[in-house]
Amino acid sequence: MxxxxxxxxxxxxxxxxxxxxxxxxxxxxxxxxxxxxxxxxxxxxxxxxxxxxxxxxxxxxxxxxxxxxxxxxxxxxxxxxxxxxxxxxxxxxxxxxxxxxxxxxxxxxSPTTLSKEDCWEIIKKKLKTEVDNREDLKAIGLQLAEKCKGLPLAATMIRDALHLKSKEVEWDGLLKL
The missing domain is CATH 3.30.370 (Barnase; Chain D)
Known part of the structure; x- marks a missing residue:
């Protein structure tokens, strides 16, 4: 129709x-x-x-x-x-x-940008690793969220890159890119 x-x-x-x-x-x-x-x-x-x-x-x-x-x-x-x-x-x-x-x-x-905390929520959502109990990953994750500059697409891409990663060195490697 x-x-x-x-x-x-x-x-x-x-x-x-x-x-x-x-x-x-x-x-x-x-x-x-x-x-x-x-x-x-x-x-x-x-x-x-x-x-x-x-x-x-x-x-x-x-x-x-x-x-x-x-x-x-x-x-x-x-x-x-x-x-x-x-x-x-x-x-x-x-x-x-x-x-x-x-x-x-x-x-x-003019799209509004997200806070660092909102970007962090996007990053940690659907990760295979439980990051709330991992201070080492949480600290790196918050730094990564800061690098997103409030852009949800950037946070989503970081989340996708970290999806199966559970080692601090892997997270740190992404932070240093």
């Missing part, structure tokens, strides 16, 4: 530390066409993308670049948008949030 149709393209692009407008635009074009884009000129890429655009949801994930001029350069994408299109940005920086949200009807999500 079809309840409704969702006639909108969706792109999820991880921006991360390396802000490269050509790479971001190429990623969107490649996702749209399902073909590798060999173009390197931004104007040519824009023209190809403009032909493909319609109504879309664009998620720019993990934006780190705080330059308003770089953000202005990216806004060309929005000029191709059909009514009802949306752009969402995830960022850890309040500066990015203010740059994005002052540019029209856009949203920016």
């Amino acid at each position: 079809v309840i409704g149709t969702f006639n909108m393209r969706m792109w999820w692009v991880c921006v991360s530390l390396e802000y490269d407008l050509i790479q971001i635009t190429k990623a969107i074009l490649e996702d749209t066409t399902s073909k590798v884009c060999t173009l390197s000129n931004l104007d040519f890429i824009k023209r190809q993308l403009k032909k493909m655009m319609g109504k879309f949801l664009l998620v720019l994930d993990d934006m780190w670049n705080e330059s308003p001029s770089d953000w202005d350069a990216m806004k060309f994408l929005f000029s191709f948008a059909a009514p009802g299109s949306r752009v969402s940005v995830t960022a850890r920086s309040k500066t990015i949030s203010s740059i994005v949200t002052t540019n029209g009807d856009l949203t920016c999500f």
Whole structure:
């Protein structure tokens, strides 16, 4: 049974530390066409993308670049948008949030970070080793939780790495990475 149709393209692009407008635009074009884009000129890429655009949801994930001029350069994408299109940005920086949200009807999500104790709870959950009675592992585990910088994904990855490890030297080895 079809309840409704969702006639909108969706792109999820991880921006991360390396802000490269050509790479971001190429990623969107490649996702749209399902073909590798060999173009390197931004104007040519824009023209190809403009032909493909319609109504879309664009998620720019993990934006780190705080330059308003770089953000202005990216806004060309929005000029191709059909009514009802949306752009969402995830960022850890309040500066990015203010740059994005002052540019029209856009949203920016700033994920909150966890406390060291919450990260420690994630790390010790589902471990094969009972760590609450092991002061040696608990001390290292709390240091590892601190290294997570409040990011639940980092805590989960540490937990997965320690899943079957019960020796202090193994935990200490991960801490020193």
